Amino acid sequence: MKSAESSFADRLLGRVRLTGLLSLAAPLLAIVFAGLITSVVLLVSGDPPLETLGVMADYGTQPRSIVLMLNYATTYYLSAVAVAIGFRMNLFNIGVDGQYRLAALVAAAVGGAVTLPAPLHIALILLVAMLVGAGWASIAGLLKVKRGVSEVISTIMLNAIATALGAWLLNKERLAVEVAGSNNIGTKPIPESGRVAGMAIIPGTEAKVFGLIILAVVVGVGYHVLLSRTRFGFDLRATGRSESAAVASGVNVKKMVVTAMILSGAAAGLIGMPQLLGSSYSYSLDFPTGLGFTGIAIALLGRNHPVGIAFGALLWAFLDTSSSILQLHEISPEIVAIMQGTIVLSVIIAYELVHRYQITAEQRRVSKELAGGTPPRVEGASA
Amino acid sequence: MEEAVISTSTPAVELAGITKRFPGVVANRDIALAVEQGHVHAIVGENGAGKSTLMKILYGMQRPDEGEIRVNGAAVAFRSPSDAISAGIGMVHQHFMLADNLTVLENVVLGSEPRKGGIAIDFGAARKKIKQISDTYSLGVDPDALVEDLGVGARQRVEILKVLYRGARILILDEPTAVLVPHEVDELFGNLRELVREGLTIIFISHKLDEVLSVADAITVIRRGTTVASVDPKAVTARQLAELMVGSELPSPETRESTVTDVVALSVRNLSVHSPDERCIVDGVTFDIRKGEVLGIAGVEGNGQAELVEAIMGMRPAEGEIRLGEEDISAWSTLRRREAGVGYIPEDRHRHGLLLEAPLWENRILGHQTRRPNVKGPWIDRAGARADTRRIVEQYDVRTPGIDVDAAALSGGNQQKLIVGREMSGDPVFLIASHPTRGVDVGAQAAIWDHLRAARAAGLAVLLISADLDELIGLSDTLKVILRGRIVADVDPQNVTPEQLGSAMTGAGEAA
Numbered sequence: 001m002k003s004a005e006s007s008f009a010d011r012l013l014g015r016v017r018l019t020g021l022l023s024l025a026a027p028l029l030a031i032v033f034a035g036l037i038t039s040v041v042l043l044v045s046g047d048p049p050l051e052t053l054g055v056m057a058d059y060g061t062q063p064r065s066i067v068l069m070l071n072y073a074t075t076y077y078l079s080a081v082a083v084a085i086g087f088r089m090n091l092f093n094i095g096v097d098g099q100y101r102l103a104a105l106v107a108a109a110v111g112g113a114v115t116l117p118a119p120l121h122i123a124l125i126l127l128v129a130m131l132v133g134a135g136w137a138s139i140a141g142l143l144k145v146k147r148g149v150s151e152v153i154s155t156i157m158l159n160a161i162a163t164a165l166g167a168w169l170l171n172k173e174r175l176a177v178e179v180a181g182s183n184n185i186g187t188k189p190i191p192e193s194g195r196v197a198g199m200a201i202i203p204g205t206e207a208k209v210f211g212l213i214i215l216a217v218v219v220g221v222g223y224h225v226l227l228s229r230t231r232f233g234f235d236l237r238a239t240g241r242s243e244s245a246a247v248a249s250g251v252n253v254k255k256m257v258v259t260a261m262i263l264s265g266a267a268a269g270l271i272g273m274p275q276l277l278g279s280s281y282s283y284s285l286d287f288p289t290g291l292g293f294t295g296i297a298i299a300l301l302g303r304n305h306p307v308g309i310a311f312g313a314l315l316w317a318f319l320d321t322s323s324s325i326l327q328l329h330e331i332s333p334e335i336v337a338i339m340q341g342t343i344v345l346s347v348i349i350a351y352e353l354v355h356r357y358q359i360t361a362e363q364r365r366v367s368k369e370l371a372g373g374t375p376p377r378v379e380g381a382s383a
Numbered sequence: 384m385e386e387a388v389i390s391t392s393t394p395a396v397e398l399a400g401i402t403k404r405f406p407g408v409v410a411n412r413d414i415a416l417a418v419e420q421g422h423v424h425a426i427v428g429e430n431g432a433g434k435s436t437l438m439k440i441l442y443g444m445q446r447p448d449e450g451e452i453r454v455n456g457a458a459v460a461f462r463s464p465s466d467a468i469s470a471g472i473g474m475v476h477q478h479f480m481l482a483d484n485l486t487v488l489e490n491v492v493l494g495s496e497p498r499k500g501g502i503a504i505d506f507g508a509a510r511k512k513i514k515q516i517s518d519t520y521s522l523g524v525d526p527d528a529l530v531e532d533l534g535v536g537a538r539q540r541v542e543i544l545k546v547l548y549r550g551a552r553i554l555i556l557d558e559p560t561a562v563l564v565p566h567e568v569d570e571l572f573g574n575l576r577e578l579v580r581e582g583l584t585i586i587f588i589s590h591k592l593d594e595v596l597s598v599a600d601a602i603t604v605i606r607r608g609t610t611v612a613s614v615d616p617k618a619v620t621a622r623q624l625a626e627l628m629v630g631s632e633l634p635s636p637e638t639r640e641s642t643v644t645d646v647v648a649l650s651v652r653n654l655s656v657h658s659p660d661e662r663c664i665v666d667g668v669t670f671d672i673r674k675g676e677v678l679g680i681a682g683v684e685g686n687g688q689a690e691l692v693e694a695i696m697g698m699r700p701a702e703g704e705i706r707l708g709e710e711d712i713s714a715w716s717t718l719r720r721r722e723a724g725v726g727y728i729p730e731d732r733h734r735h736g737l738l739l740e741a742p743l744w745e746n747r748i749l750g751h752q753t754r755r756p757n758v759k760g761p762w763i764d765r766a767g768a769r770a771d772t773r774r775i776v777e778q779y780d781v782r783t784p785g786i787d788v789d790a791a792a793l794s795g796g797n798q799q800k801l802i803v804g805r806e807m808s809g810d811p812v813f814l815i816a817s818h819p820t821r822g823v824d825v826g827a828q829a830a831i832w833d834h835l836r837a838a839r840a841a842g843l844a845v846l847l848i849s850a851d852l853d854e855l856i857g858l859s860d861t862l863k864v865i866l867r868g869r870i871v872a873d874v875d876p877q878n879v880t881p882e883q884l885g886s887a888m889t890g891a892g893e894a895a
């Protein structure tokens with residue numbers, strides 16, 4: 001028999017929601033938790049916790065750092081949404097990493113090879129990135145529905161293949177050229193018409209926020225609307241909750257698996273775009289890697305919720321940015337990685353605790369209403 | 384209780400002042416219950432009265448907010464089912480939890496391997512012990528049979544054996560007869576008497592009051608979460624019992640005047656379903672259902688009914704032809720069939736009927752996600768779906784604190800009412816009703832029958848599958864018997880008794 005209560009996995013992936021103020025309590029609790037644990041780690045390694053956190057906060061709130069943080073967060077957000085699309089359907093797309101790297105490489109090459117009027121050029125690059133990401137992810141989707149291969153396994157393999165394929169493509173005989181003034185190689189730089197100008201919106205600094213931060217917002221809104229307002233989103237969530245019930249309700253689960261992988265991959269394709277179109281203009285050997293894995297952590301942190309993910313991405317980015325100051329104070333910047341890991345764990349624990357609290361609190365409320373003579377809404381079976 | 388004066392032994396189970404609250408609901412309030420050693424003790428009460436919750440508390444699956452549990456006179460506080468098992472309490476849930484592709488032996492031993500003596504499980508000893516238990520209580524269980532080859536009755540005996548294997552002396556059975564046809568019920572009751580004779584104590588829940596009266600030594604009635612009466616089965620009638628439970632009379636499924644028309648709504652020709660290993664599960668089934676007609680299919684569970692239904696729903700590949708009205712729908716997807724007006728009350732509501740972790744109003748959308756009032760074009764119409772959920776809750780008397788609670792929080796019978804209400808919405812032309820009143824109380828059963836009759840009078844064609852023979856005989860205009868995947872007999876529902884139907888279902892009437 002299936003237990004009438006929600007499972008741990010449901011609570012973990014945010015399929016069961018907290019209500020009211022409690023939905024704020026959980027993340028706050030998590031941050032306090034993580035703060036405590038990090039303090040202990042700092043103490044053990046001989047650094048004063050409060051001072052260290054103070055230094056990080058100080059540095060992290062400088063205008064320049066804020067710009068940096070927003071830029072990181074933009075990328076992280078896209079990555080986490082890509083992961084979350086799969087999560088909502090119980091699909092573990094571990095392959096976001098390979099999808100975005102391959103997408104960025106091909107999109108950069110295409111963008112560098114053509115010259116088009118500005119809006120068209122940008123649109124073309126984004127489109128190519130999404131198509132490549134979607135195409136690469138769809139392989140895992142098809143393998144799952146046609147051959148029953150677990151997407152976890154296939155996407156891990158596809159990551160490795162993407163790395164090899166990327167190395168093969170990024171060769172002077174194929175897509176790469178020498179980057180001027182270094183021994184690095186990369187794709188041909190994207191001309192002016194394909195670039196997205198940054199925005200100097202943070203007062204007190206010349207540094208610019210990626211123009212494509214808007215893209216992240218659009219993707220976030222799109223994700224929310226698609227999942228909770230559309231039929232398609234309903235089918236996707238239903239499949240995630242109970243595949244057998246979804247089948248009986250008329251959902252074509254195989255089609256859903258492939259579609260969800262394609263959507264996840266298309267979102268993954270966008271991950272590299274803010275960086276590519278806003279700052280590096282070329283995919284070279286030093287293009288950031290590993291963002292797909294960060295996305296998994298942030299999706300968990302934000303519980304697959306579009307706003308939750310935004311907070312998770314900002315927090316993660318803040319920690320990343322402020323870590324660079326630690327070295328100056330002779331504190332190991334690895335402490336930040338520990339913090340990030342701790343936060344993810346704390347979030348999982350905190351949500352579990354708050355969920356349990358919510359249940360007992362409700363029960364106490366019911367009994368109080370009973371004692372006070374006001375009947376609860378339904379009492380056992382009311383006639 | 385009078386008997387307590389005569390009997391000097393301590394009760395096997397005593398529950399005192401048990402209270403359990405869920406968000407918005409008091410499931411159990413100040414429960415008092417004493418179960419004598421060696422008794423078959425029945426617990427009855429309407430849907431949502433709190434029976435399952437009370438049993439889960441006794442079995443350690445849930446913890447009471449208040450109250451005391453005494454087993455054989457000693458106070459206990461279970462933190463998990465394993466605590467309850469070590470105190471000699473075992474529970475068989477309504478939905479079996481056996482692994483299909485394992486043998487009886489493996490299923491029984493699973494999770495209870497002797498911990499001492501290294502890694503290897505001593506299958507030889509286990510087999511001997513199973514045989515011995517099976518013989519002692521005449522369960523007739525073969526340890527080496529594959530579970531997927533067993534019928535429901537046999538599976539249930541395996542579940543009981545599994546509990547006995549773990550040393551249970553007190554057995555809880557939650558609605559054990561809901562899935563059984565009459566002769567299986569008789570067999571089960573025979574087993575229960577055997578167990579009781581050996582000194583075991585049995586607590587069982589049922590909505591079928593005749594059965595309760597025939598087998599129980601004592602009956603406790605629960606209403607709105609609390610025990611309202613303990614009665615002697617020899618001193619009450621089913622009618623009185625129903626009145627104690629719900630304050631209403633026993634319903635009858637009788638359909639009076641026929642509403643059958645000449646227009647064929649669903650026609651099935653030579654439908655066959657094969658299992659992955661090429662066994663024929665449904666074998667050339669042919670029938671027509673006309674508008675305003677209820678076609679009943681009688682059969683012991685596991686004779687192809689589930690596969691037949693899934694084939695008609697397009698959830699399972701099949702050969703043969705299915706026509707809905709004029710159209711051949713054999714190649715249509717499940718969605719298209721549903722959109723064309725096929726309603727579906729599945730036999731397993733948890734697997735096929737609900738999203739347990741979603742609120743009621745989202746469950747209203749399930750299976751109807753392309754139709755009003757749930758959607759407008761590609762968009763979910765929240766307001767529409769919510770309003771219609773409220774209507775269903777009201778019309779079908781779904782007892783719930785609101786439409787935002789998760790389906791998992793409803794009692795089994797109330798989940799069923801929600802599904803029936805949903806599938807009757809949107810004017811279906813053809814309804815598959817698999818055990819439409821399984822697990823609902825007598826009052827709700829009458830209400831569901833009324834809804835079915837009204838829809839039938841308005842032209843609905845119904846394929847009715849049920850283990851409840853009174854329901855089948857009373858509601859059906861035409862009745863067919865299925866055995867090993869084939870339609871083996873046509874029966875006239877006007878002139879058949881449940882006994883005759885029962886023997887036709889086991890093949891006894893095959894020759895006739």
Ligand SMILES: Nc1ncnc2c1ncn2[C@@H]1O[C@H](COP(=O)(O)OP(=O)(O)OP(=O)(O)O)[C@@H](O)[C@H]1O
Nearest residue numbers: 405410430431432433434435436792793794795796
């Ligand atoms: N996990 C839960 N969360 C919230 N409410 C619950 C939960 N389990 C049961 N309830 C509520 O407790 C009450 C009693 O439910 P219970 O399942 O014990 O009823 P029941 O007597 O077994 O009914 P049925 O005959 O329909 O199976 C119901 O109102 C139900 O909605």
Ligand SMILES: [Mg+2]
Nearest residue numbers: 434435794795
């Ligand atoms: Mg129940």
